Amino acid sequence: MIKIAVDLTGADRPQEELVSGAVRAASENPELFLYLCGSRSALEGAIDASAPMERIELVDCTQVITNNDDPTEAFKTKKDSALVRGMSLCKSDPEIGGFVSCGPTGAIFVSALMLLGRVVPVSPMLLVELERTDGTPVCIVDCGANVDCRAEKLVDFARMGTAYMKAVGVSEPRVGLLSNGAEDKKGSAVVKQANELLHKSGLRFIGNTEANRVLEGEADVIACEGFAGNILLKSIEGSAKAALSELRRLTEGRLSPESEAGKAVAELYAKYDFNTRGGAFLLGTKLPIVKGHGAATSETVYNIVCAAYRLAANGLTEKIKAEFGKQPRQ
């Protein structure tokens, strides 16, 4: 049995709606046990009679942390929020393998660092997994948790991404360094230095990757500083959706949703709608944390609970320790 703690509060949509996604994840995965943190009365009324309640425990919380709260202040003063209660459970119950929340990123980071601590001596980071056009996964790390990084941090991101990809089943992940040119000498001063360090890192470094090669290239891990990673991630989403929206406009509504092309457009639009599709992974604390977007739907919650379960089942934390343990002394 793998236990996952789920904070159902703090998102745009109400917990009564989001909970069905978590319940669905439990129904489909017989080895998954959920702590659902929120308002007990709200959740009880919303959970379907067919839910596997023998593997679900409701954790009644009276407070909610929102985007308007200062993260550190919220952590200190809202001890009975679903976010802090859920994270506290992660600390006290060694059977819990991961935490899921659609609440504010800052408060999640603060709570995770205060209650769980780091798994290896590196800064926590945000990783997002995308699907390449050939259907295989690629991850981008860091996606915005760390800006103005030194070159050594980019190597940490590459190493964490390598551990993550191993946990999702890629045996020898190839690392690409995001840069403004494919040649080793291209990039900012930090990127050029990171390129040198990556060549000596023991990782499977395949050189610089340009932004137009992320979805159709060779790298399984795109290592980048958080500012550039955030630009990359948001422009991938924005551009793919923009092109598909334009296609709908160009055909002036005559692309029937029932037609093969119409269905394919809808499928791709959903694929590139990162807000509702999936989550970002906060890696570096003692348990993997999956953070859904504030605009998350019940479907998102289903996806991110499953993602947390899979990472816990595949031993991400052990893989991170192993990967950083191999790190050559520099």
Place this chain on the structure above:
Amino acid sequence: MIKIAVDLTGADRPQEELVSGAVRAASENPELFLYLCGSRSALEGAIDASAPMERIELVDCTQVITNNDDPTEAFKTKKDSALVRGMSLCKSDPEIGGFVSCGPTGAIFVSALMLLGRVVPVSPMLLVELERTDGTPVCIVDCGANVDCRAEKLVDFARMGTAYMKAVGVSEPRVGLLSNGAEDKKGSAVVKQANELLHKSGLRFIGNTEANRVLEGEADVIACEGFAGNILLKSIEGSAKAALSELRRLTEGRLSPESEAGKAVAELYAKYDFNTRGGAFLLGTKLPIVKGHGAATSETVYNIVCAAYRLAANGLTEKIKAEFGKQPRQ
């Protein structure tokens, strides 16, 4: 009459093929005079009898600068290349209003700085114009000429982009600062400082712009440091094309090229194919320079010659001087 000098060498495709695009631009614009620089014999054989030869002068050059040449070395030793000869003409003939080349960016930069010099005391920069999904233009500057910039340079980029947008007909261009969040306090240290400077710059600054808002947002000018700008530009191209390619694959070739949807996909794919579609603008030297991609086609050359003509006709250089003349002392 506006004269434009065109270097037809140094691209992947032969000058005999590319020249037809330049000739077409001259045929369609009766006030455009072209200096076509390349091999006279090659060009003479390729130019159609219907070309307006009274407004075309061939400049016979014996050397070619390629991507394998060191830019500074090439400038010094290949004085009879189409690139250096064309740029020299720009220096000596005051009627020339712009320069066009698909040759190596580095050599164009060096030649432009050595022969033309700066129009205002700022670093030359690369600007790319894109079409928003509503059909209006947006420019990204800098797209890769300057990395590791100080905040003041980002303000220069915003100012140059403003002058450019005025030259293409946007009367009060809105400037957005590329960042990893919409709030003023979001960004790298340099971006946060640039945000403060832009608020005091006298430009129409509308705040930070996230990468997913470039094609569907409010800013006419996206100001960014060259590393981030390059990531943004390449990921817009890569992601839009990837989504459209996936659509073709999802429909397994059953999206007939003759169908309305099939035609729309082809149109959008061409729109987002920046390699062949258009060019980048090297701004900051005394004449506007339009740089086509190495993979340029005859169609690209047509587009970039027309773009250079339009900028010269609309007085870009004067607009740049005016915009930088207004700069408040800081």
